[in-house]
Amino acid sequence: MWRYLGRKTGLYALTFFVAVTVNWMVPRFMPGDPVRTMLGRASVSDPEVRASMEEHYAQLFGLDVPLWKQYLGFWGALFQGDLGTSVWLFPTPVTEVLLEAVPYTLALLLPAILLSWVAGNRFGAFAARSRWLDNTALPLSYLLTATPYMWLGVLLAWGLGVVAGWFPATGAYSFALTPAFTWQFISDALAHWVLPFLSLFLVAFGGWAIGMRNLIIYELEADYSSYLRALGAPRRLVRRYAFRNAMLPQITGLALQLGTIVAGALLTEVVFAYPGLGSLILEALNNRDYFLLQGAFLFIVIGVLIANLIVDVLYVVVDPRTRTQMQGGA
Amino acid sequence: MSLDTAAVTGQGEGPSGRRGLDDLRFALRNPKLLAGGTVLLLLLLTAMVGPFFVSGDPNAYVGPQFAPPSGDHWFGTTSFGQDVFTQFVHGLRATFAVGALGGGIAGVLGMLVGFVGGYRGGLVDEVLNMVTNIVLVLPAMVVLIIAAAYLEARGLMVQGLFIGLTTWPWAARAIRAQTFSLAGREFVDLARLSGRRSWRIILREVAPNMYSYLVMSFILLFGGAVLIAAGLDFIGLGPTEGVSLGLMMHHSVTWGSLHLGTWWWFIPPGLGITAVVGSLYIANVGLDEVFNPRLREL
Numbered sequence: 157m158w159r160y161l162g163r164k165t166g167l168y169a170l171t172f173f174v175a176v177t178v179n180w181m182v183p184r185f186m187p188g189d190p191v192r193t194m195l196g197r198a199s200v201s202d203p204e205v206r207a208s209m210e211e212h213y214a215q216l217f218g219l220d221v222p223l224w225k226q227y228l229g230f231w232g233a234l235f236q237g238d239l240g241t242s243v244w245l246f247p248t249p250v251t252e253v254l255l256e257a258v259p260y261t262l263a264l265l266l267p268a269i270l271l272s273w274v275a276g277n278r279f280g281a282f283a284a285r286s287r288w289l290d291n292t293a294l295p296l297s298y299l300l301t302a303t304p305y306m307w308l309g310v311l312l313a314w315g316l317g318v319v320a321g322w323f324p325a326t327g328a329y330s331f332a333l334t335p336a337f338t339w340q341f342i343s344d345a346l347a348h349w350v351l352p353f354l355s356l357f358l359v360a361f362g363g364w365a366i367g368m369r370n371l372i373i374y375e376l377e378a379d380y381s382s383y384l385r386a387l388g389a390p391r392r393l394v395r396r397y398a399f400r401n402a403m404l405p406q407i408t409g410l411a412l413q414l415g416t417i418v419a420g421a422l423l424t425e426v427v428f429a430y431p432g433l434g435s436l437i438l439e440a441l442n443n444r445d446y447f448l449l450q451g452a453f454l455f456i457v458i459g460v461l462i463a464n465l466i467v468d469v470l471y472v473v474v475d476p477r478t479r480t481q482m483q484g485g486a
Numbered sequence: 487m488s489l490d491t492a493a494v495t496g497q498g499e500g501p502s503g504r505r506g507l508d509d510l511r512f513a514l515r516n517p518k519l520l521a522g523g524t525v526l527l528l529l530l531l532t533a534m535v536g537p538f539f540v541s542g543d544p545n546a547y548v549g550p551q552f553a554p555p556s557g558d559h560w561f562g563t564t565s566f567g568q569d570v571f572t573q574f575v576h577g578l579r580a581t582f583a584v585g586a587l588g589g590g591i592a593g594v595l596g597m598l599v600g601f602v603g604g605y606r607g608g609l610v611d612e613v614l615n616m617v618t619n620i621v622l623v624l625p626a627m628v629v630l631i632i633a634a635a636y637l638e639a640r641g642l643m644v645q646g647l648f649i650g651l652t653t654w655p656w657a658a659r660a661i662r663a664q665t666f667s668l669a670g671r672e673f674v675d676l677a678r679l680s681g682r683r684s685w686r687i688i689l690r691e692v693a694p695n696m697y698s699y700l701v702m703s704f705i706l707l708f709g710g711a712v713l714i715a716a717g718l719d720f721i722g723l724g725p726t727e728g729v730s731l732g733l734m735m736h737h738s739v740t741w742g743s744l745h746l747g748t749w750w751w752f753i754p755p756g757l758g759i760t761a762v763v764g765s766l767y768i769a770n771v772g773l774d775e776v777f778n779p780r781l782r783e784l
Contacts, residue, residue, distance in 0.1 A: 171620045182632055295518075295768060302709065302764035304716045306735065307756030314744050314752070325744065412656065415625030422627075423717050427739065438721055441635055453632050460625055 157472055157479045164468045168461045175457040179450050180230045184223075212241075239454065240447035244439055250451035253436065258455065260328055261432030263349065265421045268356035269410075276364025277406055281399050283365065284372035294369065300362030305420035309355040309427035316351060323351050326429040352428045360417055367409055371402035404475055411467040414460050512776045519772025525765035529758070533582050536575035544568070544576040544729045555750050562750035565741050573729045574754045580730040581712055581762060584646045588711030591650025592657060593704045599654070600661025601688045605669050615662070622655035627714055634723040641725055645718065649711045657703045664696045698777035705770045709763040716759050731755035 221229070233239075239250040283289040300308075317325025329335065329345045375381060375398035384394045425434030433452050440448040472478045513519055545568060553563040561570035603614040629652055634640060668674060669692065677687045693700065718724060719732025720739075734755040743751045 167616070167619055168623065170616070171623045174620050175624060178629065179632070182636055294771075298767045298771065299760060299764045302713075302767050303760045304713055304720070304732075304735075304756060306717065306720045306739075307752075307760065310735065310739060310744065310752050310756065314747075314749060318744055318747070412622070415623075415627065418625055419627030419714075419717060423720060426721055437631060441631075441722055446635070449632065449635055453628055456625060456628050461623065464623060 160472065160478055161468060165465065168465060172457065172461060175454065176231070176234065177227075179453055180227055183446060183450070184226070213243075234454075239451035242445055242448045244443040244445040244448060250447050253448060254433070254451050254455050257432050257436045260430060261421060261425065261434065264352055264356060264424065264430065264432060265418065268353055268360060268421070269414075269417055272357045272360035273364050273406070273410060276361045277368045277399075277403070279361075280365035280368025281372050281395065281402070284369045285376060290369075294366065297362040297365045297369075300359055301366065303359055303362075304423075305355065305359055306423040306427050308359055309352065309424045312351050312355050313427060324348050325351060328431050348428075348430075352424045352430050355427075356417070356420055356424050359420060360413070363413065364406070364409075367406060368402060371405055372398050375399075375401050404471070407467060407471050407474060411464050414463050414467075418456060418460060509776055513772075516772045516776055518768050519776060522765040522767070522769030522772055525761060526769060529578060529762055529765070530582060532575060533578040537579055540569070540572045540575050544573045548572075552746070552748055554748075561754050562748070564737065564751055565743070565746070565748065570734075570750055570754060573734055574731070574758060577729045577731040577734055577755060578758055578762075580642055580725070580728065581715070581759060583642055584649070584715040584730070585708045585712040585762070587643065587646025588649035588653065588715065589704055589708030591647060592654040592707045592711065593700075595650065595654040596657030596661055596703065596707070597693075597700065599658040601665050601692065603658070604662040604665025605684065605688055605692065607666075607669075611662075614658075618655045618658050618662075621652065622659070624652075626652040627717055630714065630718055631721070631723060634718060639726050640723065642728070642730075645715055645725065646711070649714050653707060653710055653714065657707055660703060661696070661699070664699055665692055668692050668695055698773065702770055702773055702777075705766050705773070709766045712759060712763050731758050 237251055239254070242248050242250050242253050245253055279293070283293050313325040316322050324330070324347055328348050329341060330348075333341050333344055335341060335345075372395075376394070378398075378401075381394050381398060384397065421432070422434030422437060424430070425432045426438050429435060433456065437449060437452050439445070440452065547567045548569050549559055549563045549567050551563060551565055551567045553559055553567075555562040559569050559571065561574055563569055564573075599614050599618060603611040603618075626649075630648055633648055634645070637644065665688075674687060674691050677691045682690075715724075715730070716732035716735070719730050720736050722736055722740075724730050724733040724736065732755070735752055738748070738752040738755075743749075
């Protein structure tokens with residue numbers, strides 16, 4: 157078991173290394189001068205201030221020392237939690253800006269991922285091998301997974317937000333309020349949370365339902381299912397065993413789909429102007445704030461890696477075979 | 487997606503001509519494949535022929551501003567007076583182009599890595615597998631955002647290329663597993679004994695026995711590429727010139743169409759993407775049922 161987890165952790169460490177290296181390489185090896193383009197958007201008219209800013213950023217990028225030194229310096233700064241200074245919100249450090257946005261992204265992502273996974277699996281298992289549901293719910297699920305996250309967001313924001321007026325369609329809370337632990341603020345924040353959550357949930361739900369439905373069909377065709385049926389076991393019991401076996405690939409699927417769902421969350425935030433990492437990325441792009449952009453990239457990669465590790469641990473807990481196999485000296 | 491479950495069962499049995507005919511017979515009777523295929527074909531036709539019939543430049547200011555759909559402007563006009571239908575038709579073409587390019591490159595890379603790793607095994611496989619796993623864990627879309635942000639001029643070609651370079655790993659993994667199981671079969675051993683070169687064995691013995699798998703992988707990669715491209719376009723990293731469906735949504739949302747109520751500006755592009763990808767997915771289930779007897783309806 158520990159060997160299995162150790163190997164996985166090693167892989168994630170390597171992935172992190174690659175991600176940081178890519179992060180370092182992109183601004184240096186892409187065509188164009190990042191400092192020039194970055195400051196081109198900053199509204200500084202005083203030439204003296206501008207020159208000092210240019211120098212500051214050239215130094216931050218470390219453009220005046222040899223490449224290998226730049227690379228080592230990049231890692232050094234990273235381990236001190238220093239991701240540079242934001243251009244858009246000059247002079248706030250990037251780490252600070254990002255840490256403020258992370259809770260909002262997590263508040264959208266975690267419930268959407270977990271609930272869609274649980275509900276999608278239940279529904280998929282329920283729909284499998286029932287002809288009526290298969291022919292109505294299945295095509296609908298396929299259309300849902302094929303829907304671009306932002307379009308469903310736009311439709312919900314327009315339909316339920318602007319036209320019907322049931323939920324607010326922009327922001328995480330009303331402008332009149334300041335974040336506080338009061339009933340008024342919490343209910344307001346919840347109302348703002350519903351639509352972005354719903355659009356994330358729906359798209360992901362379709363995917364899980366389809367996956368589960370296909371897996372259940374396979375499990376019901378397996379020998380142990382036929383054997384149980386031949387013994388006269390009730391339909392519910394056979395299904396329960398099938399469901400448990402089908403869970404394993406779905407857990408692996410959870411890890412595989414993480415990247416897609418995270419990207420979906422970023423897009424959804426942009427639609428609803430929800431102040432998480434997605435909105436920050438948009439601002440960073442509009443303001444050419446490359447430090448913020450790259451910081452956001454690292455944050456997301458770290459988040460995805462941690463989530464992957466959690467899924468791996470979960471897998472070991474759920475599937476006893478991974479434990480015995482590893483103990484058996486394999 | 488559904489590929490996880492589509493094991494290559496019962497393949498390589500019986501004369502291949504017979505099997506092909508059988509597949510065709512089932513294909514023509516499969517409602518999902520027919521429905522998905524028809525919608526897809528209609529959209530493809532619109533994308534290929536459409537731009538010749540609607541007036542030239544999709545970004546030209548041709549009509550009144552904010553006009554709802556009418557006989558003159560089928561899908562209405564934008565807040566700048568551009569014709570939404572013209573943009574839609576051109577955007578659809580861009581969508582197919584980026585899907586074919588991104589899906590194609592990812593498919594070729596996935597096959598290359600999967601075949602070589604699965605057939606060769608050993609150290610080569612270890613290294614390829616590690617690379618695959620690393621790229622698999624990195625969220626493709628976020629990597630693409632970083633890369634695209636530094637490009638001054640962006641085009642469809644570069645976008646497709648980048649998407650292809652980041653989305654191949656799951657296909658490579660699936661193909662590797664299939665190749666691995668096929669490489670141990672007798673007919674492959676026999677081919678190896680006859681002294682043929684490895685790449686010929688892969689092309690002539692291994693690949694044909696999993697062609698259904700390869701086709702379905704390509705379909706899913708195509709759909710994925712379309713969705714990723716739409717996402718990039720939507721946050722403003724689309725092609726700097728021309729139109730695409732994602733870019734239409736980007737402009738629509740940026741210029742406040744949600745609150746102005748100009749629904750005809752953001753509904754067609756999203757619907758177009760959903761229709762393309764959805765019909766691909768549904769056709770894919772149909773194919774799955776055709777190739778894979780266990781999934782056929784009882």
